[in-house]
Amino acid sequence: MRFVHTADWQLGMTRHFLDEGSQPRFDEARLDAVRAIGVLAAEQDCEFVVVCGDVFESNYIDRKVVGHALEAMAAIPAVDFYLLPGNHDPLDAASVFRSEGFTGRRPHNVKVLENSEPIAVGDGLELVGAPWISKHPSTDLVNAACSALKPSGAMRVVVGHGQLDSRSPDSLNPSLIVRRRLEERIASGDIHYVALGDRHSTTDEGDSGRIWYAGAPEPTDYDEVDPGHVLVVDLEADSVAVARHRVGRWHFERRQWSVTTDGDLDEIEAWLDSLDDKKRQIVKLGLEGQISLAQKVRLDAMLAHHAGLMGAFEVWERRTDLVVVPDEVDIETLDLSGFAHDALRELRDQAAAKDEPSAVAAQDAVALMHRLHQTDGVDR
Template sequence: MDSITFLHSSDWQLGMMRRFLGPDGQARWGQARLDAVARIGEVAEQTGAAFVVVTGDVFEHNQVERQTILRACEALKRIPVPVVLLPGNHDALEPGSLWTSSQWLAHAPEHVTVLTETTPFRILPGVEIVGAPWRSRRPLSDPAAPAYADLAPDPGGIRILLAHGQLTSLSGGMSEVPPIDQTALEAAVADGRLQYVGLGDRHSTTRVTDRIWFSGTQEVTSPEEDAPGNVLKVTIGEGIEVEPVRVGAWHMVDHRVELFDEESITALEDWFAELPDKERTYVRLAGDGSLSLPLLARLDSIIDAQGEVFASVERWAKFWTVRPAPDAADLESLQLSGPARAAMEELRQALAGGDEDAGAALSLMHRLARDAG
């Protein structure tokens, strides 16, 4: 065989929920994850890929709704080449696994194979796939080793390992389960037992070596991910070529602002206006500074309005320290009397005593009074 081209994806996590998205945003984001799967099928057609591999966490968990499984099967039908799925930590081959459910067994497309053993699977003449499916969410040892440790080199053949988990070099010692031994993995590549290692679990596309890659998730899941939304086009011949191809459509953005005056508020408005794909973008704002009550009310109005335009706009609680700085003129401009004025004075005193909630309440009072006027 001169060369072979295939696609490597992972961490679809179909059925995932995100607390920062409202019902409408959640529905659109969930559909986008399925749409990205269908786009993998389009990339397969465009690139002449012979098959697609998915290295773990196809589903968010083993108890996803029936609708999620059925829609996943429909998306898989739109991939026109064989697809090989590896159970990961989210959808492990444990008792009650969705892979043995009546919904999956009845509706899974015929061209889709779920790897349930570590026995090499011959997908094409001269091309083997060997996988290390997770059998529980808490493996006791290197989750990849059972698939390749006892293999012998196959001269002239191509063997692809599918595995899921963190590498020793990337886990930072923070992994809750045993990581994959990178040194052993590289040795298996060097001695010819493996020609490519497709990894899942890390959501950002990551090159470990020229033959060991994390594909990353097909659609972004968190602002911390620096390279999500890709599928890898892998061509193995005399050498190897790996090319990320974008299939994701959503964006998750962190933005830090210093807010002290009207100019800084206007700059934030301009930043929002320049962002593309607003309906497919989640923004997490980190902010510091202090604002007068009128400017704080204007800021609240801007964020509320943008939250209707974007998929979601959220103040990042642990990095949001924008404080009210009301002066006497701000408060007198409310022209309140009776109990309302008494409440304002009480809040004013509480703010002077360092109560940040009092500042938020004064800001809301100012905004409501302004809107009523």
């Protein structure tokens, strides 16, 4: 039996750093990923697709998001999509899966795993869902679903969502999925593959090769490790083969730079120039060091240029500590005299004293003098 394992579509997700031009592209990319998953499933002769939780960003998303999602899945009618409610879209009283926008337009090939009753999905294979019915479950839903199983001659794919205990620092969380129990059930032949969602990085868990996180098909944050994949699973009772397929197109890049010389600025510019498909790049930069006024002018122009090309551009506030101190060339270029010349030198010394409370104010004052001088030069 061959099928697609995916999770964490989070359709309807918004990001504060995306502007009004980038957010629609981000939204459409997530729908494009759904379409690509359907096409991949058809091309690979897969029997079905399992979506292991967080299909939608929440239960309160725009009705249009639901309609577009259903339309994307309906476009491949020969492929069935099995959707599992997760922590973002639990099967509670306000569930999007029970809304009129979903139930009234749901195509025949889209099914919701509403409970843990085994569902036959082909000759000799069953799906066992572990849906979230609230945002704060008080038990290990996946192993609870397995515990309720009766003996069967069918192969079983367990569809779950949540953190494995082997990855969580919070050992007291009652909803953690106990990996050891799953491995015991795999070893005994009670279950044959565990398809998980929640972790956005594609991950093979344990030693059996039968417990996987698919990861998010489009990235959502900087901390994810190689997201943008779905899994094509070839499953037999005595063997399994899992292949990654990339469908994601957006990228999150976060870099820390130490800046003191023109050569450092050259490296930053070369790296920014090297990024492909910039309108789908989300970049966060942290900058540390000490630079001159002329270097700061160059840096600002460089960052402004590339920010206009990117999907989003952020300054990594917690990792940014850039001191601007005019050097002798800056002072000579400004061509000040008398009181203004003496004041600039005094401000330069204060700006260089990083640990002094007045340093930031002095840096701002130096930058203001530079801007006023440039404006005065233009006016003349």
